[in-house]
Amino acid sequence: MHHVVLDQWSRRASPLHRRDPRSKIIPLLIFLVVLATAHRLLPAISAGLFAMLCTALLWARVPLADVLARACLVLPFTLVFAGVSWIAGDPARAEALVMKSYLSALAVLLVVSTTPMPLLLRGIELLGAPRFLLMVTQFLYRYLFVISEEAQHMRKAAVSRGGSFRAAAGALAVLFARSYKQAGEIHNAMLARGFQGRFRPLSAPHFHAADAAFLVCASSAPVILRIALERFV
Amino acid sequence: MAPVIEVHDLHYHYEDGTAALGGIDFQLAEGEAVALLGPNGSGKTTFALHLNGLLRGRGSVKVCGLEVNKENAVVIRRKIGLVFQDSDSQLFMPTVIDDVSFGPLNQGLDPREAAERALAALERVGMASAAGKAPYHLSAGEKKRVAIAGVLAMQPSILVLDEPTTFLDPPAQQALISVLGGLPQAKILITHDMPFAQALCTRAVFFEKGKIAGEGTVSELVERFGWNGNLRQ
Numbered sequence: 001m002h003h004v005v006l007d008q009w010s011r012r013a014s015p016l017h018r019r020d021p022r023s024k025i026i027p028l029l030i031f032l033v034v035l036a037t038a039h040r041l042l043p044a045i046s047a048g049l050f051a052m053l054c055t056a057l058l059w060a061r062v063p064l065a066d067v068l069a070r071a072c073l074v075l076p077f078t079l080v081f082a083g084v085s086w087i088a089g090d091p092a093r094a095e096a097l098v099m100k101s102y103l104s105a106l107a108v109l110l111v112v113s114t115t116p117m118p119l120l121l122r123g124i125e126l127l128g129a130p131r132f133l134l135m136v137t138q139f140l141y142r143y144l145f146v147i148s149e150e151a152q153h154m155r156k157a158a159v160s161r162g163g164s165f166r167a168a169a170g171a172l173a174v175l176f177a178r179s180y181k182q183a184g185e186i187h188n189a190m191l192a193r194g195f196q197g198r199f200r201p202l203s204a205p206h207f208h209a210a211d212a213a214f215l216v217c218a219s220s221a222p223v224i225l226r227i228a229l230e231r232f233v
Numbered sequence: 234m235a236p237v238i239e240v241h242d243l244h245y246h247y248e249d250g251t252a253a254l255g256g257i258d259f260q261l262a263e264g265e266a267v268a269l270l271g272p273n274g275s276g277k278t279t280f281a282l283h284l285n286g287l288l289r290g291r292g293s294v295k296v297c298g299l300e301v302n303k304e305n306a307v308v309i310r311r312k313i314g315l316v317f318q319d320s321d322s323q324l325f326m327p328t329v330i331d332d333v334s335f336g337p338l339n340q341g342l343d344p345r346e347a348a349e350r351a352l353a354a355l356e357r358v359g360m361a362s363a364a365g366k367a368p369y370h371l372s373a374g375e376k377k378r379v380a381i382a383g384v385l386a387m388q389p390s391i392l393v394l395d396e397p398t399t400f401l402d403p404p405a406q407q408a409l410i411s412v413l414g415g416l417p418q419a420k421i422l423i424t425h426d427m428p429f430a431q432a433l434c435t436r437a438v439f440f441e442k443g444k445i446a447g448e449g450t451v452s453e454l455v456e457r458f459g460w461n462g463n464l465r466q
Contacts, residue, residue, distance in 0.1 A: 007367065118327030139325065145369035146321050185322035188287045192315045193387065194307065194339030202334045202344050 009062045009113040016060040016114045020211040021123025024111045027218035031107050034222040035100055041229050046099045048225045053106050060114045067113060071106040078102070117141050122205060135199065139186070147179055236260040237297050237391055237419050238284060245279060245290030245443075253279045254290060255443040261391070266413075266420040268430035268451055270460060271440030277423045278318065280440070281393050284421075285313045297390060311340055314389035318396045318423075320376035324368035329360065329379050332368060336387035347386075354386035355379070357412055359405075373400035381409070385416075392416065395423045427455055 010017070016024075031049070038045045057064050078101040082094040112120065121134050121141075154171045238261035245254040254276050261267055269277045282288040284296060286306040294301040296309045314336075317323045326332035333351035334344075342350065355361045358378040368376060377400050384392065392413070398406050410432045413420065424430050430437060431451045439447040439454045447454055454460060 116327075118331070138327065143325075149369075182319075182322060185317065185319060186325050188282070189317055189323045190325065190335075191287060191306075192285055192310055192313075192317075193336040193383065194310050195335075196307065196339065200338040200344075202331055202338065202348055 005066075006109075006113055007117065010116045012061060012114075014060045014114070016056065019114075019214050020205050020207045021115050021119045022127055022205070022207060023211040023215040023218070024115055025120070025123050025127060026215055027222075028107055028111050030219045031222045032104055034226050035103055035107075038100075038226060039096075041233055042096055042099060044229050044233060045226050046103055048229065049103055049222055050106070052221060052225070053103070053110055056110055057113075060110070062113050067106070067109050071102055071109055074101050074105040119205060122201065126205070131199075143179070143182065143186075146182065147175065150178060151175055235263060237263050238421075239293070239295040240280075240283070241293040243280070243283060243290050243292035243294060245276075245283065245288060253443050254283075257292070257443075257445060259438065259445065261419050261421060264417060264419055265436065266422065266434045268434040268437040269421060269423045269440060270425075270430065270437055270451070270454055270458075271446070275440040276443040277440050278395055279443075281315065281395055281421065281423060284391075284393060285310050285315055287315075311387070312390045314384035314387050314392050314418075316381050316384050316392070316394040316397055318399065320373070320380040320400075321368075323380040323383060324376055327367060328364070329355070329366050329368060329371070330364040333364075333379065333383045333386050336383060340387060350386045350388070351382070354382040357385060358382045359408060374402060374405055377401055378405065378409075381412075385412075389418065391419045391421070393421045393423075396425070397422065398424065398426045398429050427451060427460075 035046075035049060054064060054068075057067055075098065078097055082097045085091070085094040085097060115123070118138070121138055125131060125134050151171075154175065158171055238259065240257055240259040243254050243257040243259075244252075246252050257276075257280060259280075269280070271277055279288060283290055283294050283301070286301045286303070286309060289301075297312050299305045299309055301309055324332050326335055330348065330351055333354055334347040337347035337350045338344065352361060352364060355364055358381050360375060360378050360382060363371060363375060363379065368379065371379065377397070381394070381397060384394075394413075397409060397413075401409060406426075406429060410429065413422075413433055420433065422430060422434060434451055437449060437451045437454045438445055439458055439460070441458075447457055449457070
């Protein structure tokens with residue numbers, strides 16, 4: 001499969017990978033709030049936050065250039081709104097949109113590429129997110145791979161028979177139908193193994209002193225950076 | 234020996250009105266292994282789904298003396314372990330060990346005991362080394378073995394396996410024969426693999442157009458229906 005890069009990165013070994021998911025989720029939220037509410041000196045704050053993220057990515061031993069490129073995936077959406085702002089005569093807003101969306105995506109990618117999705121979801125659950133929502137996310141994530149693999153097989157089959165865009169559109173309909181069928185089969189498989197509406201976890205993550213120390217440092221770093229820049233520059 | 238499964242006059246129609254089962258009478262004795270043979274679409278899987286209440290038709294289905302109905306579903310699903318045809322539908326948890334522990338945890342075992350059972354089941358099918366892997370990283374044959382382990386971990390009284398040898402290479406098929414042959418449980422094997430059925434089953438039932446068209450030993454039915462596992466002669 002060619003679509004498991006993030007998952008592979010998340011299963012690497014580094015001090016950042018070893019941290020409890022909660023100690024990464026909380027700083028991420030703080031980072032996003034600091035970024036979203038920054039107005040004055042935004043370019044300088046963005047540069048500082050960008051440097052922080054790059055340092056963390058290097059520390060996590062994930063390929064920096066690849067992650068930076070992947071974060072660009074948000075830009076096509078953002079550029080539309082940035083373009084509208086630019087045309088409306090507000091270039092500063094356009095720049096802010098691009099900077100904030102790119103850095104937000106990069107921060108999320110940092111957490112996702114250093115935390116396996118099951119642990120990440122478990123961390124979010126332990127922080128009080130609704131279990132039902134997380135269950136749906138877990139299934140979406142799990143079957144994204146199945147559907148993606150299915151789609152790759154269907155694409156290969158279409159291409160090998162001289163497939164066209166019309167054929168691809170038809171394949172999409174088939175893919176949806178197969179996904180729907182599979183959802184029913186998953187439900188049956190769960191019931192057959194005694195599922196009664198609640199997932200029972202095999203183990204819970206443990207929050208150590210090192211996680212607490214990381215949580216404090218990672219949460220305070222963007223706040224200190226912004227305060228320092230706004231006060232002294 | 235006392236029957237562990239008793240089915241009497243079972244009828245089932247799909248939502249579009251197609252008759253899937255037309256008056257099935259069937260018994261399975263304690264410790265007995267029976268092969269369900271017959272062409273695709275003859276009702277074998279539909280029949281199996283009635284045994285733990287995933288489908289409900291007209292007629293009587295009893296498992297270990299209990300009528301299969303909504304009230305008894307939870308108890309009956311502890312007694313019957315069903316391995317589905319499509320392993321992707323059965324492996325829905327984030328990691329192999331989580332998936333194999335899913336059934337034991339639902340049976341009320343504490344996490345440590347559930348993990349021990351899961352590891353023992355994985356050991357039995359030669360997949361202990363994959364315990365920490367994500368299911369989507371496994372090959373089709375490995376997924377099948379993990380799916381079988383998921384059911385073995387529940388230690389059911391009856392095993393129902395739908396096409397268990399699909400995607401397994403010959404050594405893995407041999408290993409599965411050894412594993413299943415060593416289990417004391419009563420078994421129903423839905424299969425097109427005649428050597429596999431012959432190695433494990435003392436009795437076979439031939440399904441055709443939703444009805445039982447014949448019963449006997451595997452070789453008798455192969456002879457009688459010209460059923461060599463590939464083409465009808």
